[in-house]
Amino acid sequence: MPCKHYKDALVEAAATGAEPQGELRAHLAGCDSCRSAFAEEKSLFASIDAGLHATSNAEVPPSLLPRVRARLDESPAPARFWSANWLVLASAAVLLLASFTAYSLWRTRFSNPSPSSAQTISPPPSVTPSKDFPAPALASPDKQSLSSSPNTLVVRAPMRHPRPTLATSTPEVIVPHDEELLLTNYAQQWRQRKQLLLVAEAATETDFPLLQVLPIQINELDVKPLVEGKSQ
Amino acid sequence: MQELVLIQPGSAARSELVREAAQADARREFEERLAECGPLAYRVARGVLRNTADAEDVAQEALLRAYRSFDRLRDRSRFRGWLVRIAFRIALDRLRSAKRREQRDTLWSQPAHLPPPTTTEDIAVSNQFQGHLERALEELPEKLRLVLLLSAMDGYTIEEIASLVAVPAGTVKSRIFLARKKLAEKLRCHANTIKTR
Numbered sequence: 540m541p542c543k544h545y546k547d548a549l550v551e552a553a554a555t556g557a558e559p560q561g562e563l564r565a566h567l568a569g570c571d572s573c574r575s576a577f578a579e580e581k582s583l584f585a586s587i588d589a590g591l592h593a594t595s596n597a598e599v600p601p602s603l604l605p606r607v608r609a610r611l612d613e614s615p616a617p618a619r620f621w622s623a624n625w626l627v628l629a630s631a632a633v634l635l636l637a638s639f640t641a642y643s644l645w646r647t648r649f650s651n652p653s654p655s656s657a658q659t660i661s662p663p664p665s666v667t668p669s670k671d672f673p674a675p676a677l678a679s680p681d682k683q684s685l686s687s688s689p690n691t692l693v694v695r696a697p698m699r700h701p702r703p704t705l706a707t708s709t710p711e712v713i714v715p716h717d718e719e720l721l722l723t724n725y726a727q728q729w730r731q732r733k734q735l736l737l738v739a740e741a742a743t744e745t746d747f748p749l750l751q752v753l754p755i756q757i758n759e760l761d762v763k764p765l766v767e768g769k770s771q
Numbered sequence: 772m773q774e775l776v777l778i779q780p781g782s783a784a785r786s787e788l789v790r791e792a793a794q795a796d797a798r799r800e801f802e803e804r805l806a807e808c809g810p811l812a813y814r815v816a817r818g819v820l821r822n823t824a825d826a827e828d829v830a831q832e833a834l835l836r837a838y839r840s841f842d843r844l845r846d847r848s849r850f851r852g853w854l855v856r857i858a859f860r861i862a863l864d865r866l867r868s869a870k871r872r873e874q875r876d877t878l879w880s881q882p883a884h885l886p887p888p889t890t891t892e893d894i895a896v897s898n899q900f901q902g903h904l905e906r907a908l909e910e911l912p913e914k915l916r917l918v919l920l921l922s923a924m925d926g927y928t929i930e931e932i933a934s935l936v937a938v939p940a941g942t943v944k945s946r947i948f949l950a951r952k953k954l955a956e957k958l959r960c961h962a963n964t965i966k967t968r
Contacts (some may be wrong), residue, residue: 554952563778589955590904597817599810600827607834611798614835736849767885 541576542566549573553580605624721755801841807835808851811924812858818920819862831856843860852935858905859917866909900958906956915950915967 541549545566552559559577567574705711714722728750812833817826837854844853908916921932922943933940 548951550955554948554955583955583959586900586953587904587951587958588923589910590901591919593901594821594908595814595818595920596925597814597823598828599813600823603830604809605807606827607805607831609800610831611838614839669774679816706892719897736906752897 541573542570545570545573546576549577550580553577553584556584717756721753725752798843798846801838804850805834807821807853808823809815811851812854814859814924815855815917816862818908818923819859819916825865829858829862833861834936836861849934855917855921855935859913863913868881903958904954907954910954910957911950915946915953918946919950919954 545563548559548563552563558564567577732750801890805859809830813830813968814824820829822825835855836857837850846852860963894903908919913918918932918936921935922929927935929940929943936943938946
């Protein structure tokens with residue numbers, strides 16, 4: 540058994556293959572057991588090296604290269620991947636670039652709307668009905684599709700943008716005063732009738748007065764001939 | 772009177788000719804390296820597999836793979852290291868196959884694979900010790916194993932091994948030292964047993 544103090548140093552010296560130096564050398568000169576252990580370690584490393592040499596320098600079978608050459612003849616030649624497929628790659632690159640450009644344009648147009656386009660998105664505060672183009676009948680604000688009426692230009696906006704105020708407010712329709720009164724009256728009658736119908740479900744025998752809609756009263760126009768001297 | 776018509780080959784035919792010429796160049800270039808690097812691939816595989824037939828299969832496979840991808844190797848001076856890594860990787864994959872392992876062990880048990888012992892040192896490198904050594908080598912980490920196998924081959928300096936495995940020379944030295952120490956730890960008891968007989 541080697542001395543404990545020198546055991547590791549012996550192994551290190553044997554592993555490196557160098558001759559022991561300094562204190563270890565002096566100790567080996569006077570210690571038989573360490574000298575014997577050192578000789579065993581050197582023998583062990585020599586055996587390992589010899590075994591590794593035998594393993595790593597095995598004779599190459601003479602059939603190796605002819606067989607490889609035969610298989611090379613059978614296998615396809617190395618394809619020049621990048622040069623052979625340059626056309627496909629160029630087409631793919633152009634397609635990718637075009638897609639990216641189209642997407643960028645689309646995104647620029649709809650993510651940053653100009654003030655003018657913002658005006659077209661927001662609906663006017665009120666819609667005045669005209670004779671030719673009657674006011675749209677309470678179009679659903681959720682369906683921001685292209686309207687059939689030329690008075691309203693509705694543009695489909697991305698969902699992430701705040702919806703126009705039309706979505707949260709009741710549309711306002713300007714009508715003549717007498718028509719407004721008639722509509723109010725009609726609405727009141729309709730509400731009453733609706734309530735009565737609900738009551739009628741409970742009491743079917745009840746008679747209800749017929750709904751009467753008053754005719755629109757239009758005052759007669761007072762047409763006066765122009766004085767001849769004042770005409771143009 | 773006989774008319775002579777000059778026929779110019781089309782662009783497709785011309786590109787085909789260029790392609791064939793490039794393939795012939797690649798084949799010739801590969802052939803030049805084959806004689807030098809074929810044995811190296813075989814020895815690396817043999818060091819991992821410990822079986823001649825398997826090692827030859829692996830070497831062939833590694834050389835074929837290298838040939839198919841030869842055009843992608845830009846720096847042809849790195850061919851040897853590239854081939855060594857391919858062969859080492861295929862050999863490790865092959866080693867992990869249990870079926871191959873059984874076949875290899877059976878073949879390796881035959882004493883005809885080893886040279887007859889002649890001197891005292893050769894006695895230590897007996898069949899039994901060699902078997903233990905091969906198993907201990909198999910248990911080494913891959914990085915240590917490859918460097919140790921290459922260092923044991925004839926004709927490879929530390930700098931050449933460093934270029935083959937693409938690590939600094941100092942790393943190669945430390946790996947060799949560590950690998951030999953690990954092998955010694957595993958084989959110390961077996962060496963003593965052999966000696967006491």
